[in-house]
Amino acid sequence: MYEWMDTCLVAILVLDLYILGTSRLIAVIQATIVQGMLLGILPLTVHSQETIHHWILSISVLLSNVFLMPYLAILLIRKVEIRREVEPFLEFTPSLMIGMAIAFISFWIAPYSQKILQLPQHFPRMLMPAAITTAMSGFIILATRRKAVTQVLGYLVMENGIYIWGLTLLDKMPLLVELGVILGIFMTVMVMATVCYRVYLRLGHVNVDELSNLKG
Amino acid sequence: MRDGGVLLWLLLFLPLVGVAVCLVLKSPRKILLTTCGGIFAIGAVAAIAIAIVIIRGTPILAANDWLLLDALSAYHLLVMILTFALTTLFAVRYFGDELRVNHFPTSLARQFSSLWFGIVASIMTVLLSNNLGVMWVGIEATTLVASLLISLHGQPLALEASWKYILLGVVGGTFAFIGTLTVGISTYRLPVETSGCLMWTQLMACAKTLNPEALKIAFIFLLTGYGTKVGLAPMHSWLPDAHSQAPAPVSAIFSGFLLNLSLYCIMRYIPLVEVATNHARWSLRIMVAFGIISIMISAAFILVQHDVKRLLAYHSVEHMGIITMGLGIGGLGVLAGLFHTLNHSVCKTLSFFCAGRLGQLYGTHDMEQLSGVARVAPVWGIGLFASILALIGVAPFAIFMSEFQLVKAALDNRAMWALVFFLFGSSAIFVGALRHAMSMTWGDTAADKSYDKANIIDYVLVLFPLGLLLLLGLWIPEFLWNLIQNAALIVGK
Numbered sequence: 005m006y007e008w009m010d011t012c013l014v015a016i017l018v019l020d021l022y023i024l025g026t027s028r029l030i031a032v033i034q035a036t037i038v039q040g041m042l043l044g045i046l047p048l049t050v051h052s053q054e055t056i057h058h059w060i061l062s063i064s065v066l067l068s069n070v071f072l073m074p075y076l077a078i079l080l081i082r083k084v085e086i087r088r089e090v091e092p093f094l095e096f097t098p099s100l101m102i103g104m105a106i107a108f109i110s111f112w113i114a115p116y117s118q119k120i121l122q123l124p125q126h127f128p129r130m131l132m133p134a135a136i137t138t139a140m141s142g143f144i145i146l147a148t149r150r151k152a153v154t155q156v157l158g159y160l161v162m163e164n165g166i167y168i169w170g171l172t173l174l175d176k177m178p179l180l181v182e183l184g185v186i187l188g189i190f191m192t193v194m195v196m197a198t199v200c201y202r203v204y205l206r207l208g209h210v211n212v213d214e215l216s217n218l219k220g
Numbered sequence: 221m222r223d224g225g226v227l228l229w230l231l232l233f234l235p236l237v238g239v240a241v242c243l244v245l246k247s248p249r250k251i252l253l254t255t256c257g258g259i260f261a262i263g264a265v266a267a268i269a270i271a272i273v274i275i276r277g278t279p280i281l282a283a284n285d286w287l288l289l290d291a292l293s294a295y296h297l298l299v300m301i302l303t304f305a306l307t308t309l310f311a312v313r314y315f316g317d318e319l320r321v322n323h324f325p326t327s328l329a330r331q332f333s334s335l336w337f338g339i340v341a342s343i344m345t346v347l348l349s350n351n352l353g354v355m356w357v358g359i360e361a362t363t364l365v366a367s368l369l370i371s372l373h374g375q376p377l378a379l380e381a382s383w384k385y386i387l388l389g390v391v392g393g394t395f396a397f398i399g400t401l402t403v404g405i406s407t408y409r410l411p412v413e414t415s416g417c418l419m420w421t422q423l424m425a426c427a428k429t430l431n432p433e434a435l436k437i438a439f440i441f442l443l444t445g446y447g448t449k450v451g452l453a454p455m456h457s458w459l460p461d462a463h464s465q466a467p468a469p470v471s472a473i474f475s476g477f478l479l480n481l482s483l484y485c486i487m488r489y490i491p492l493v494e495v496a497t498n499h500a501r502w503s504l505r506i507m508v509a510f511g512i513i514s515i516m517i518s519a520a521f522i523l524v525q526h527d528v529k530r531l532l533a534y535h536s537v538e539h540m541g542i543i544t545m546g547l548g549i550g551g552l553g554v555l556a557g558l559f560h561t562l563n564h565s566v567c568k569t570l571s572f573f574c575a576g577r578l579g580q581l582y583g584t585h586d587m588e589q590l591s592g593v594a595r596v597a598p599v600w601g602i603g604l605f606a607s608i609l610a611l612i613g614v615a616p617f618a619i620f621m622s623e624f625q626l627v628k629a630a631l632d633n634r635a636m637w638a639l640v641f642f643l644f645g646s647s648a649i650f651v652g653a654l655r656h657a658m659s660m661t662w663g664d665t666a667a668d669k670s671y672d673k674a675n676i677i678d679y680v681l682v683l684f685p686l687g688l689l690l691l692l693g694l695w696i697p698e699f700l701w702n703l704i705q706n707a708a709l710i711v712g713k
Contacts, residue, residue, distance in 0.1 A: 121405050121434045139394070146391065152383065159390055166397055173404045176417040181353035185397070188360045192390055195364040199386055202371065203379045215380040218461040 006128040009049040012042045013130035013168070017107060020141040023161060025100040027088045032157050033077050039138075039164050040069025050174060057179050064183060065167070068190045073160060077153075080197045084204040086153055093213075094148035103141050110136035123172065131168060139165025152200045152210040159196060163189045225282030227269040228289060231344050234262050238337035248319055248329035252312050255333040259308040262340060263301040270294045274699050277706075281350070285421060288350035291706035295558065296484050297347050298703070299565050303476035304340065306685065310573045311336070311469035313677050317580060332372060339365040339473070346481055352418040355485060356393075356400050363389040363449065366478060370466040381458075381465035388458040392448030396485070399441030403492070406434035420488055427495035439493045439503050442486060443510065449482035452510045452544060453517040456537045460521075463533035464585065468576020471529060475536045476569040480561050483543060487711050490547065494712070507548030508638050514541025515645035523652040527585045528575045528604075531656060532568065535611050538649060539564040545638055546626050547711060553629035554712040558704050560622035563692060567610045567619060570685040574604035577678075587656055592665030599674040601661055603682035608657040610689050612650045618692035 019035045019042075026032060044066035047058040081087070092099070110133040118127055142162025146155050170177070170185070204210050238258040245251045269289055273280060279290035289297070315332070318324040342365060345358030367389065371382035404417045410429060416422040423430070444455065451459040463471045486507075493503040518538035525531040539560065546557025577600045578593050579585045593601035610617035623646070630639040 120437070121402070122409055122431050123405070124408070139398075143391070146387070155387065162394055166394055166401075169398065170401055173401060173417065176404060176407070177353065178351075181351060181357075181418065184354060184357040188357045191364055192360060192393075195367060196386055196390070199367060199371065199379070199382050202374060203383060206374055206376055206379055212383075215383060217377060218380055218384075218465070 006049070006126075009046060009128050010130040012045055012049065013128070013134035016042050016164070016168070017130075017134045017137050020138050020161070021100060021103050021107070024103040024141050024144065025096050027090070027096060029081050029086065029088060029153065029157065030078070032154070033074050033081075036077075036157065036160055036164070037070055037074045039161070040066065040074070043069055043164060043167055046168070046171060047174060050171075052175055054175060058174075060179060061174075061182055064186050068186055069164070072190060073193050076193060076197050077157060077160070080156065080201060081153055083201055084153055084210050086151055086210065089149050089151055089154045092149045092154075094144070099144050099148060102144060103137065106140045107133060107137045110140075127172075131171065135165050135169040137165070138162075138168060141165070150212055152203060152212055152215075155212065156193060156196045156200060160193060163192075224269060224272045224280040224289075225287070227265055227272070228280060228282045228287045228348050230265050231262065231269065231348060232287075232341065234258070234265065235337040235341035235344065238262075239334045239341070242333035242337065243330055245330075246326060248324050248326050249316075251326070251329040251333050252315060252319075255336055256308050256312050258337065259304055259340070263305050266297050266301045270298050270703075274703055281421075285350055285419065286354070287348050288421060289348060290710060291703055292484070292487065292710040293347045295703050295707040296480065296561075299480065299562050300343060300347070300477050302562075303473060303565050303569050306569050306573075306681065307469050307472045307476065308336070309677065310472065310569075310576075310681055313681070314467070314469055314576060314580070328372070332369075335365050335369050335372075339369065343477070343481060346485065350420050352400050352403060352420055352423075352488070355488070356397055359396065359446070359449065359482060359485060360393050362478060362481065363393060366462075366470070366474065369470045370462050372467055372470065375465070378465040381461040385458045385462045388448055388455070392445045392455065394445070395441050395448070396445030399438045399443075399445055399489075402434055402438035402441060403489070406431040406438065406496070408434075423492055424495075427492050430492070430496045432493075432496045432498075435493050435496045436502065439489060439506075442489050443503075443506060446482045446485045447510060450479050450486070450540050450544070451514075451537050452540060453514040453537060456514070456517070459537060460530045460533040463536065463572075464527055464529040468572055468579065471532075471576065472569045472572035475532065475572060476565040479536060479540050480543075480565060483540065483561075487547065490711055501550070504548045504550050507544050508635065509548075511541045511543075511545025511548055512638060512641045512645075514538065514544065515642060519645040519648040519652070522649050525652075525656065526587055528587050528590060528656075528660065529572070529579070529585050531587070531653065532571050532575060532611075535571075535649075535653070536568060538645070539568070539611075542623065542626065542642070542646075545642060546629065549626070549629050549633050549635050549638060550712050551629055551633055553626060553633065553635075554708040555704060556622050556625035556629055558707055558711070559625065559696075560619065562704075563618040563622050563689065564611075566685045566688055566692075567607055567617070570682065570689075571604060571607035571611065573681055574600045574607060578604065587660050590660050591663035592661075594661045595665050597674070599678045599682050603686065605657055605661040606686055608653055610686075612653045613646060616693040617689045619689070621693050 019039050023032050023035045044062045047062045114132040139162050142158050145158030242251050273294040315324050342358050342361035346355050349355045367382050367386040371378040407417050448455040514537050518534040521534045543557040543560050546553040613620045613623050
């Protein structure tokens with residue numbers, strides 16, 4: 005029943021590892037575009053009565069994750085003139101290793117947590133591992149990269165993971181709330197990009213480690 | 221639409237009208253005055269809605285139960301309009317001074333006013349929504365608007381604070397969202413209809429049958445997520461930066477209401493978890509622990525503080541810790557915690573007004589240079605001194621009363637460890653803050669400081685909150701006490 009969904013989720017998980025291991029920002033953005041497309045397909049792979057609900061959700065995710073947010077991100081990296089992440093606090097190879105470890109662990113704990121949360125037996129197996137790995141990859145990028153621009157991309161990846169987790173409530177959550185959340189995430193990326201650009205205009209750089217004058 | 225429902229719609233849409241009007245107006249002075257008028261109009265509508273809730277004694281529901289104003293949200297709405305009305309008046313005074321020296325162009329005025337109305341709109345979304353998902357969206361919107369307000373003037377340090385806040389804010393928001401989703405998952409086995417899975421009233425109605433394990437997991441995420449925005453230690457690191465770098469009116473609403481708003485969200489989940497786990501006090505113990513950590517950490521930082529706005533920011537961490545501890549103790553503690561919310565908000569807006577104005581006059585927030593403020597600007601200087609006295613719990617101000625009730629609640633519930641830590645922490649803060657306040661107020665004045673002449677608005681802004689704190693310390697009006705009691709019943713049945 006969930007073959008297509010599981011296939012999409014595996015692809016998303018592989019993309020997470022690619023994002024963790026690469027330093028070129030444009031490559032990260034391209035990977036998030038592909039992730040966004042897969043996220044858009046996900047609601048359509050679930051069979052249910054509420055087809056219109058799924059289609060609207062799918063279209064709004066595609067609009068936001070494939071067009072608007074990547075466009076904003078590309079605009080931002082052009083404006084602040086940064087092409088790649090240099091010398092992150094955690095190097096690329098170790099962060100890739102951690103990402104893989106998280107993927108393994110999440111596969112291992114998924115059955116237990118599904119039992120605790122009393123999720124049904126026929127629940128898609130890949131959903132929880134993919135959600136945890138994606139969210140954690142995003143968090144690793146957000147927490148360990150030196151450029152504020154990369155942190156914005158990290159937030160984007162993190163929210164992709166949360167969106168996957170949100171699919172557990174696909175038929176239970178009203179469409180209005182889902183659209184509100186998608187709009188909220190888009191606005192967040194927009195405001196983060198704005199503040200990041202203002203930092204660049206005012207200080208001439210977007211290095212997070214130099215933003216440390218406030219202490220105590 | 222049932223009676224009163226239209227008021228809730230008005231509260232949601234009036235701020236948006238305000239945004240539109242402020243974007244059209246051309247002169248900065250007009251924009252500021254319109255903002256002031258708009259906020260007072262919204263306050264009047266809110267007051268009617270609150271009065272209906274108090275008099276009728278039942279919640280107002282509207283829009284197919286999507287909008288809800290019960291005692292808990294009405295009480296927070298009351299705190300909100302009080303702080304916003306005062307702060308907007310102060311903003312006119314504060315930015316009016318910048319206007320006189322041409323530091324406040326039309327573009328900045330428009331930015332400020334539209335963000336100001338924007339934050340009111342998002343706060344209304346949080347307070348009035350019955351759906352926990354929409355509540356989350358409102359909190360996210362508040363975070364975004366607030367982060368833009370922090371760096372209103374675009375100073376490098378303010379931008380740094382803004383970035384730190386936004387980064388921690390979005391991580392906290394993500395945690396809170398995971399928690400919200402998990403609350404939805406706890407209804408998985410129940411035949412809840414589509415729109416009901418995140419409706420607070422429906423969840424409360426079937427709270428006994430929810431999956432307690434899922435709710436426990438959800439509560440941990442919610443407490444850390446929303447707790448980040450409350451400024452509970454150890455997730456408080458953004459708070460002193462944001463409070464110290466934001467323009468004074470923004471610091472005032474940050475400390476006066478935005479922190480409480482996130483705490484309000486946590487309050488909505490406490491009864492769910494407690495009923496589902498059969499009143500095992502599981503969530504309450506965690507709340508007490510977070511409260512104690514916040515009080516202790518803020519005490520340590522208050523002792524070594526140099527910047528007056530950072531000092532006040534750590535006081536916020538302390539008082540949020542006290543309220544959280546009160547909620548965790550339960551029973552009378554909830555009542556004390558909610559009463560403390562009002563007292564702290566009134567007092568903290570006053571202290572940020574004074575600190576902000578003195579900062580403007582002196583050009584610094586360093587407490588060593590802010591010396592002898594009582595002589596240079598008597599109104600603001602004495603106001604700051606009195607508000608710090610109130611903050612550290614000197615009788616007969618209202619904060620003393622709520623802290624006294626908290627001690628009583630802790631004794632009644634035999635929460636001895638909480639009591640010991642609370643007394644130890646607040647005595648340390650008492651000594652530390654009093655030392656800072658004395659030297660600031662009565663210390664030697666630099667010779668070149670000229671005497672600041674206060675006008676009538678200054679007197680109102682200082683004397684009204686002080687009078688209110690004094691009044692609430694000695695006598696609480698019956699309608700207010702009933703409202704607080706009903707709100708407390710919602711949090712801790």
